[in-house]
Structure formats: C-alpha cells, structure tokens
Amino acid sequence: MSRRRLLAIVLMTTTAMTPVKADAAPLLGFIAGALGVGAATGLGATAAWAAGAAFASTVIGGIVVNTLVAIGLSAISIALTPRPQLPSPAERMVNFAQPVAYAEWVLGRSRKGGPLGFTGFVASSDVVTDTEGRKRHYSPILAAHPCHGIVTHYLDEREVDIDADGLVTTPPMAGFYRIRPFLGGAAQTADAELVNAFTEITAAHDFAGLTGAHIWAKRPPQEQFSEIYPNGRQGSYTPVLDGANRVYDPRDGSTGFTRNAALLLAYWVTQVLGRSVDWSEVGEEADKCDELVTNGDGGTQPKWRIDGVLSDDQEFEDQRAQMAAACDAWMYERPDGSVGFKVGGYTEPTITLTDEDLFGVEISEGQWGRGAPTEIAAQYVEPANNWRQAPSGTIILEETTRQVRDEPALYMVSSHNQAVRVIDRIARVKRARYQIKATCGLIGFKLRGHRFVRIQTLGIDEVFEIGEMWRNEGGFSYDLVANSVKPEDFEFDAATQEPKRPAFKGVQNDNGVEDVTGLSGVAQDGGGILYSWPQQDESLQQQIRFRRSGTSDWQKLDVPQGDGIFLVTGLQDLVSYEAQIRNRTSAGRSSDWSASETVLVLANSVAPLALDSFAVAQEGADTVVTFDAPDDQNYHATRIFRADYASGHSNPPDFNDASLIRPEYGHPGNPDSYTDTGLTSGHFAYWGIPINASGVAGPTSGPVTIDIA
Structure with missing residues (x-):
C-alpha cells in the first residue's frame, strides 16, 4: 500500500475535518476537449488528477497528519533535502509528451515548461502572418489554472522577444517561431492557427482554464538548422510567468x-x-x-x-x-x-x-x-x-x-x-x-x-x-x-x-565558426577562375558561391575537404563574376560569407604579336588606315585609335588624347584596312593595337600622323 493511500485511510478515521473536494474542473474541461484529436498528445491526466484531488481533500484537516496539531521550521527542515519526488526547477524547464501528466500550480513568479497538450506537423500558411512552410505545432501546458501573464519568453536557454502577432524577432530564431500564449481566461477560445492547420481541431479544443502556449517551429534551411535548433529539435518553451491570478486578499477583498x-x-x-x-x-x-x-x-x-x-x-x-x-x-x-x-x-x-x-x-x-x-x-x-x-x-x-x-x-x-x-x-x-x-x-x-x-x-x-x-x-x-x-x-x-551572493556571468562559449578572409581569384584560359584562400582549420569545409556581377542569384559549390584552391570553369568570356566563401562544420553550422572578390573572365590571356605594318594615307577627303595582321593564332582584331589636333600642331602626339574609332576584325597574317571618313581640316594621329578574342592587347603601333587641308 502506498504511503499516500495509507495517509488518506488514517486521516479519514480522525476528527480533523470533513473532507472537501478540490475543484478539478479546469483540467477536466481540457481533457474533454483535447483528447481524441488524431495528431494530439493530450494531457491525459484523468487518473492522476482524480487521485490528486482526492489526496488533497483527505490528507489534511488543518495541518493534521495523524494527530499533529502544530509544526515549525525545526521539523519542516528535515523535508528540505531534495528527493526524487521533489524535482529541481531545472527539471521543469522542458516540454514533454507522456500519457499521464500531473496538474501543476504556479504560485508567484516562476520559470517552467510543461507537458504537451498537443503536437503535430503540417505544411501550411499561417492565417495571421501568411508565413508558409513545413512547421511543427506544439502546445505546452504551463499551469492547470489561469495565470496572470508571461514575463519573459525562453526557447531552450535563449531569451526571445515576439511581436504583436507572436512571431519571434530575436536572431537567429526570428521568423522560424511563432508563440501565442494563452492564460486560461474565461473568454479563451481555440487557437485560430491550429483550427486552420488541422482539420481535427475544432472550436471545442479551447484549453479552457489552462495556461500555456501554442507554438509553431518552421523547418529552417539545412545550413541554419543547428543554429536555430541547437538541440536537434524544436526549442522547449520555458517562460518566466506570473502565476495564479485568483488569489484572495482579505485586506481589501480583491482577487488577483x-x-x-x-x-x-x-x-x-x-x-x-x-x-x-x-x-x-x-x-x-x-x-x-x-x-x-x-x-x-x-x-x-x-x-x-x-x-x-x-x-x-x-x-x-x-x-x-x-x-x-x-x-x-x-x-x-x-x-x-x-x-x-x-x-x-x-x-x-x-x-x-x-x-x-x-x-x-x-x-x-x-x-x-x-x-x-x-x-x-x-x-x-x-x-x-x-x-x-x-x-x-x-x-x-x-x-x-x-x-x-x-x-x-x-x-x-x-x-x-x-x-x-x-x-x-x-x-x-x-x-x-x-x-x-x-x-x-x-x-x-x-x-x-x-x-x-x-x-x-x-x-x-x-x-x-x-x-x-x-x-x-x-x-x-x-x-x-x-x-x-x-x-x-x-x-x-x-x-x-548576509554572505556575498554568488556572481552569475554567462560563459562565453567559443562555438562560432571562424570567417574566411583573403579570398582571391585569377582568370584562367578557357573561361575559368581559380580561387585561393589561406589555410583553414582541418575540421572545417569551405563553400563558395558566385554570380554574374549585377545579378542576384548565387550558385553554391562545396570545396573538397582540405583544399585551399578551387577552379570554377565554364564561365562566359569577358564577363565579371562576384564570389564569396565561408566555412562550414560537419554539423552544418556556418560562418558568415566573406567579402566579395570580383574577377573578369578571360578565355585567352595570351596577347597577340605586334602588327607587321601600320600606315595612313589620304584618298580624297578620306583617310585610309592600312595594316598587316601578324601571323599569330591569338590574333582576333585591331583596335584603331585617333587623336585630333588643329592644323599646324607641332608637338608630338599623345595617346592620352586618342579615342577608339574602330575595332577592325580580321584573320591572322592577312592585310587589312579601314577608311576614316568625314574629317575636316586638321592634324591627325593614328595608333593600332592588336587584341585576342578576350580583348588582351598586344604591342601598340604608331603614332602615324597626317595633315588634311
């Protein structure tokens, strides 16, 4: 026979007091409303509550156990050594699912978690915030009675803030959680989001008389999973709350x-x-x-x-x-x-x-x-x-x-x-x-x-x-x-x-992932970029992302473990590409992306040989530029530049005064020409620069000058 049962039998034979049953209506109301939901883990405490209510009403008349009529600190202190049936506050800071959970009362201010009254997983769009995605919904029960309010929100050991809609605004969980506390008030109704997301949830599932919270946790990208869910699953909701709000004060007749x-x-x-x-x-x-x-x-x-x-x-x-x-x-x-x-x-x-x-x-x-x-x-x-x-x-x-x-x-x-x-x-x-x-x-x-x-x-x-x-x-x-x-x-x-109170300082865990600095890139023949960076810790793997400059879509590539260089190929010639790099752990935690490195892709980096000849002659009102392309497979075209001066100009021409007037495309080893028309009188200087297909320039020919009357 259990000690509890034994005490009840003994006391019912005393003249202590006539037992008066404690009111179990709030919890029983929840059980009637929540059990039977297909995806739910109900509080399921009918037996536990009934046993507890009977225990509370029979085990004591005044403070009488057997014939005890007075007790003070000297006797009470014996029971202050923690035993398995007296859980520490830390043991209450969890959310758990089990078939039987006992009713709990929060007196004054306390931080705690509680059993799950419901849990389910579904892909849906939130009816209030329009947040889409696959979400774990769960409803921890914090107290078997109405409470005054939530003081501080905690997800696991992280203090968080929420906005008016309940969305968590504290990084890195911002946008991945929504918390909707309920305090057991008389007008408490079923949560709109649960009713929307689960067809089995109806207006009857209002958790009447109970204090808790309806929460969803959104599935994050894999690269953020360990940061948002450090324990590998949705965070336990363990807030600081002000508890029982129906406490009578005989001094003024108020209840609160x-x-x-x-x-x-x-x-x-x-x-x-x-x-x-x-x-x-x-x-x-x-x-x-x-x-x-x-x-x-x-x-x-x-x-x-x-x-x-x-x-x-x-x-x-x-x-x-x-x-x-x-x-x-x-x-x-x-x-x-x-x-x-x-x-x-x-x-x-x-x-x-x-x-x-x-x-x-x-x-x-x-x-x-x-x-x-x-x-x-x-x-x-x-x-x-x-x-x-x-x-x-x-x-x-x-x-x-x-x-x-x-x-x-x-x-x-x-x-x-x-x-x-x-x-x-x-x-x-x-x-x-x-x-x-x-x-x-x-x-x-x-x-x-x-x-x-x-x-x-x-x-x-x-x-x-x-x-x-x-x-x-x-x-x-x-x-x-x-x-x-x-x-x-x-x-x-x-x-x-009063002895000095122990100081409590948060331990600064060095759990971050070190950033990569010093990323550099060099264009490679054939349309590639070779990236390199300083040696990183061997436990880390690197990830590179790149995009065409001026665009918004990144492409991500994983770097083989231990390499300090990475070649990206198949890029478009003469296009600039922006790249960033970061470190990642085996658990998927990542550093920040590095500063961008921008490189112009050159499919051919070999400059052509100089032009075999370069000359200018007047034909009527026009000027004809003639040249012989070098017999070089890297030759692709000749850029022709001209500087314009007034008649009688006697100083040497300066290339800084010139402008590109023509890229003349041709074949290696062939003669070529360009007719420059529409000129008025003046002194003119010409230069010719051979280039390859990627725009890499060879030696400059010129200047060659001509006067037009």
Whole structure:
C-alpha cells in the first residue's frame, strides 16, 4: 500500500475535518476537449488528477497528519533535502509528451515548461502572418489554472522577444517561431492557427482554464538548422510567468495575482487542499510579509514572498515544507479545525509551562552530534541564473577540519536575502542551546496557536519555539518538541550577516565558426577562375558561391575537404563574376560569407604579336588606315585609335588624347584596312593595337600622323 493511500485511510478515521473536494474542473474541461484529436498528445491526466484531488481533500484537516496539531521550521527542515519526488526547477524547464501528466500550480513568479497538450506537423500558411512552410505545432501546458501573464519568453536557454502577432524577432530564431500564449481566461477560445492547420481541431479544443502556449517551429534551411535548433529539435518553451491570478486578499477583498507569501499560503490551503483558514489572521500575516527589509545589496524588498511550482504528484509533506520554509511559517490546527499559520518573526510568549504542567520531560543541552552542520547554504531559485536553482552564500557555523555541509532546498524562494534569512533560522534551530521533549495536560489545548512558550522546569527558564505538537489519543494530553530561542534569532542584519551572493556571468562559449578572409581569384584560359584562400582549420569545409556581377542569384559549390584552391570553369568570356566563401562544420553550422572578390573572365590571356605594318594615307577627303595582321593564332582584331589636333600642331602626339574609332576584325597574317571618313581640316594621329578574342592587347603601333587641308 502506498504511503499516500495509507495517509488518506488514517486521516479519514480522525476528527480533523470533513473532507472537501478540490475543484478539478479546469483540467477536466481540457481533457474533454483535447483528447481524441488524431495528431494530439493530450494531457491525459484523468487518473492522476482524480487521485490528486482526492489526496488533497483527505490528507489534511488543518495541518493534521495523524494527530499533529502544530509544526515549525525545526521539523519542516528535515523535508528540505531534495528527493526524487521533489524535482529541481531545472527539471521543469522542458516540454514533454507522456500519457499521464500531473496538474501543476504556479504560485508567484516562476520559470517552467510543461507537458504537451498537443503536437503535430503540417505544411501550411499561417492565417495571421501568411508565413508558409513545413512547421511543427506544439502546445505546452504551463499551469492547470489561469495565470496572470508571461514575463519573459525562453526557447531552450535563449531569451526571445515576439511581436504583436507572436512571431519571434530575436536572431537567429526570428521568423522560424511563432508563440501565442494563452492564460486560461474565461473568454479563451481555440487557437485560430491550429483550427486552420488541422482539420481535427475544432472550436471545442479551447484549453479552457489552462495556461500555456501554442507554438509553431518552421523547418529552417539545412545550413541554419543547428543554429536555430541547437538541440536537434524544436526549442522547449520555458517562460518566466506570473502565476495564479485568483488569489484572495482579505485586506481589501480583491482577487488577483500576488507574490505575498501569506496570501499564497492561504491560496494553497483553500484552493489546492480544499480546506479553510481564518481570513483575519491571513490579513495580519500578509501585512508582515509586505514589510520592507534591507538586503545585502543595500536595497529593500518585501520580507516574505513565494515564487515556485507545486505539482499534484508531490507528497503533502514536500508541498508543506517548501511553502512553509519559504517564509519561516509556523502552521497549526485551529480549534475549529481550520488551518492557521504565522510567518517568520518573534513574539513574546503569553503562556508559561511549569513543572505542574509537564511530565515525561526530556531536555538536551548543547548536544548537536557528529551530524550537526558546520556550514549551511541554500539551494534557491536565482533570477540572475535564468531562474534556475543556485547555491546561496555560505553561512559558517563552526570552524573545524571536519566540514559537514547542509544544503536545504528552498525551491519556492527567488531572493538571496530571503533564502539566507531562512537558512540562518535553520542553523539556529539545529544548534539551539536547549531542546525539550515533554508531555503536557489539557493546557496543551490552550497552546494551540501559540508559536512561542516560556518553560520553567528542571532549573531552566527559557523561551521555546514549538517545533512539533501532537494530540494524544482521547485529546487529554499533548506531546511537544521545542527548541530554545532568543528574540535576536529573528533579527537579521543583512549588512553584517548576509554572505556575498554568488556572481552569475554567462560563459562565453567559443562555438562560432571562424570567417574566411583573403579570398582571391585569377582568370584562367578557357573561361575559368581559380580561387585561393589561406589555410583553414582541418575540421572545417569551405563553400563558395558566385554570380554574374549585377545579378542576384548565387550558385553554391562545396570545396573538397582540405583544399585551399578551387577552379570554377565554364564561365562566359569577358564577363565579371562576384564570389564569396565561408566555412562550414560537419554539423552544418556556418560562418558568415566573406567579402566579395570580383574577377573578369578571360578565355585567352595570351596577347597577340605586334602588327607587321601600320600606315595612313589620304584618298580624297578620306583617310585610309592600312595594316598587316601578324601571323599569330591569338590574333582576333585591331583596335584603331585617333587623336585630333588643329592644323599646324607641332608637338608630338599623345595617346592620352586618342579615342577608339574602330575595332577592325580580321584573320591572322592577312592585310587589312579601314577608311576614316568625314574629317575636316586638321592634324591627325593614328595608333593600332592588336587584341585576342578576350580583348588582351598586344604591342601598340604608331603614332602615324597626317595633315588634311
């Protein structure tokens, strides 16, 4: 028989309280709407929720387990060592699919993921953003109740921003994700994109009463896959969210979101466990939680907050320990059977127990044992560590060569100062001067609701804090365990007592791919370009892309591993080509493309020989240029240039004054000519330059001058 079931049976035989079933409607509504969808992975938690609801309503009357009527930090601290059934915050930062998932409550502010309420893959065009492509759709459920809102979006460990339509705008995921949170409000409807993309999804699939998000992740190009999906799949959505938004505040009668520890304790008792509280007491304790205290950074903050997650699969003792330890709460069963509690703080006792009230007294003095801690540090949730658990600064209790370290898990605390104040109290109760175990008579009934009591017995006169108190069979006597305390045990000076908070700096991983610099290209005969670049790391492969200058379409080519040169052939002669290069890893991660290298393609780089002859003569009003082409297979044409001067010009001709007037095409070894017409009087100079088919020039002939009257 399980411990949970055993506790339920035992308690149903007590007079603690009449069980009241917790309200499971929001989750059951989701199950009715979401299960049966062909592509869905439903929350599927009918059995788990039913078991949890029954557990919550029967396992506790006030704080009663068997006959326990009061419990404080000295007893609760035993349950603060993490066990397999108490997952760390980091373990909640995933999205998972499984047939049974337990209901979770988010109290205050916390970062978490959750089970998938739906997942499916389809090619579609988004109805809002018109984004096309093949997409993985998934809907993580973050809480089994309405929540206040999303504070920060995280995909895996990357903080991202979204626009008004939900599209992620943070590189490199920008455009490849769309996030549409839903908060469980009364008007919540089925997601339009899911209804559009999957015929099985209808208006009935509204995830009523639940908090989560509908997400699609678009399949990226292969070269970007490992950058956008570093874990090989779509990112887990693990946002920071402000949780339960129906928390009652008796001070003004409002209902909404809060991080006030007393109000959240009352919410847990009434809404999760289905029990009752004294709201006037809750209001008084809430005021104490709102009091400002100075922290180790010199600022101020509310004294007691709760920020964390409860799951229905947790043992009751784990839930109680985490909630109570977060604010040093002392919990008790009130005479009417409701749950009472006092948050951390000292009050002068109003009841004194003497020898006449006590029997069976056992007192321990200064006997801590070999297992007593010599140093203590909390495991708490640190916002600066991406809202993951982190160790607090260490409080040294005793300088000794044999160190015994205690690390209580305070997973409902997100403040270093608050965590340290709690472990300071834990250290004091574990090293109290006196511990007393005793039995008292009916005066124990008067002690209910009193955290502190003065005890005068066996020669001692001290104030004690009740750690645990039980009602014996018949209710005529009570057993108690208490530790001696002093008022200063509850006075914490952050300036002198708060150890330095660990610094959290992001580790700069050198996970980038080094850029290629120094790309150069040389035109090759036959219509090619030979590219070269400096030697790269042997683990990297290069990729070249090229295009005709002035165009937009790139062609990509992979370079064989280890080569530092690459020949591109089949290019068009006398056309300029632009090329870039980058490195790639075996996993497909890439560097940026290099700066462009532009090269003019020359199919023939060999210049022809000089012209065999070059002359100019006047024929009437025209000038005839005659020349003999060289007997050279590289010869293709002769470019004829002319410079115009006024009559009587006597200085030597300058080629810089000339302009191309004619490319005269011909055959190697043949005579050729060109008639220059339309000239008026003046002094003229001519030059002739042979070229090959790629425009490579040979030696220049000329100048040859002529005067025309």
